[in-house]
Amino acid sequence: MILEVRNLTKSFDGGRVRAVRGVSFSLERGRTLGIVGESGCGKSTLARLILRLVPADEGRIRFEGRKRQIIFQHPFLSLDPRMTVEDSLKEAFFLQRAVDRRRWDEKISEALRRVELPENLRKRYPRELSGGECQRIAIARAVSADPELLVCDEPTSSLDRLAQAGILNLLLGIQLEKKMSLVFISHDLKIVRHMSDEVLVMREGEVCESGPRDRIFENPGHPYTRALLASVS
Numbered sequence: 001m002i003l004e005v006r007n008l009t010k011s012f013d014g015g016r017v018r019a020v021r022g023v024s025f026s027l028e029r030g031r032t033l034g035i036v037g038e039s040g041c042g043k044s045t046l047a048r049l050i051l052r053l054v055p056a057d058e059g060r061i062r063f064e065g066r067k068r069q070i071i072f073q074h075p076f077l078s079l080d081p082r083m084t085v086e087d088s089l090k091e092a093f094f095l096q097r098a099v100d101r102r103r104w105d106e107k108i109s110e111a112l113r114r115v116e117l118p119e120n121l122r123k124r125y126p127r128e129l130s131g132g133e134c135q136r137i138a139i140a141r142a143v144s145a146d147p148e149l150l151v152c153d154e155p156t157s158s159l160d161r162l163a164q165a166g167i168l169n170l171l172l173g174i175q176l177e178k179k180m181s182l183v184f185i186s187h188d189l190k191i192v193r194h195m196s197d198e199v200l201v202m203r204e205g206e207v208c209e210s211g212p213r214d215r216i217f218e219n220p221g222h223p224y225t226r227a228l229l230a231s232v233s
Contacts (some may be wrong), residue, residue, distance in 0.1 A: 001064060002148055003050070007060035010045055019045040021205040022059070027198075029148070030217055032175070032182040034196030034213070035227070036189060042205040044073075045183045047153045051184060065148030067096075075134035079126045085112075086122040088225040092141040111140040115170060132163030137168065143174055149162045149182045150175075156191065168195060189232050193217055198214035199224050 003026065020042045027033045029114075048054045050061060051070055072078045079088055081213060089108050091109040113121060115136040126134055126203050135155060142150060152171065156164040168191065176185055184195045193213060200210040200224065209222040220226045 001026055004060075004062040004066070005027060005050065006062075008046070008049055008061065009057045009104075010049055010054065011057055012040075012123060012217060017123070020049060020056075023202075023205075023207055025198075025200055025207070027071045027149075027181050027183065029181055030179050031197045032184055032195055033231065034192035034199045035183065035185045036192045036199060036204035037185065038228075039187060040204040043202055044153055044189075044204070045205075047151050047183065047185055048065050050151055057155075061186045063149065066185075067143035067147040068146060068149040068151065069147040070151040071135070071138055071142055071155045073157055074132050075158065076126055078138045079134055080125050084125055085117075085129075088137060089140060092144050092198050097146040102230050103223050107144070111144055114143070114174065114223045115140045116166075130163070131159050132166060134194055135159065135167055139167070139170065139174070143178065143180075146178060146212075147180065149183070151185070154187070155184075157188070164191070171195070189228060199227070 006024050008020055008023045010016045010036060023046060027035065030103050035046065037043055047070065051068055065105050083091065086108055089111055090104055093104055093107065108122065109119060111119065117133060117136055121133065156167050159167065185193065186192050196213045199212065199213050199216040201208050201216065201224065209216065209220065209225045216225065217229065
């Protein structure tokens, strides 16, 4: 078990907005949990709670690893526009203290190869890259620390279909190579089905259904899950 969440709750505006309500789940090492639901159902708040970017009001998070990272929804906003690709990766190495300075140049080349980007992008700025290229750099930054857990918050929602497919296959390849666990958040049911071992369905901050991927998609038990699936069939 890499991650265990029990009765997690988070409110905003003095308790008037209950973003996450009593959410519980667990995640095994090397597996992927897909979290799906409509916009505003609490998925992104849950991601930030898992990473302790915001404090929970109630509940418990037990993480059995050393490092966890996140990939955000908007690739252009996740990179500093004043930094070249090379500088952005160097910053990640510095912050994570994961790489000896003398090996930074070698590790930048390795990071670019891992995310299938050419060396000639080293000196480019985010504004000179496509959305898919920016997201690949964000992934390179995240996995440079060798995290045991990677939280992907709508990582392909702003990309076209071709770029989406490239990012999804890249994540699956890196997960297999690094034996990482993933929490994959999306409103796109087809993508969640492609990526996940287990699925958690959220509605208005609560879990309305969870279980193995095939059971959720082929034999959903909750009316809301059935309605979601019907909307894309």
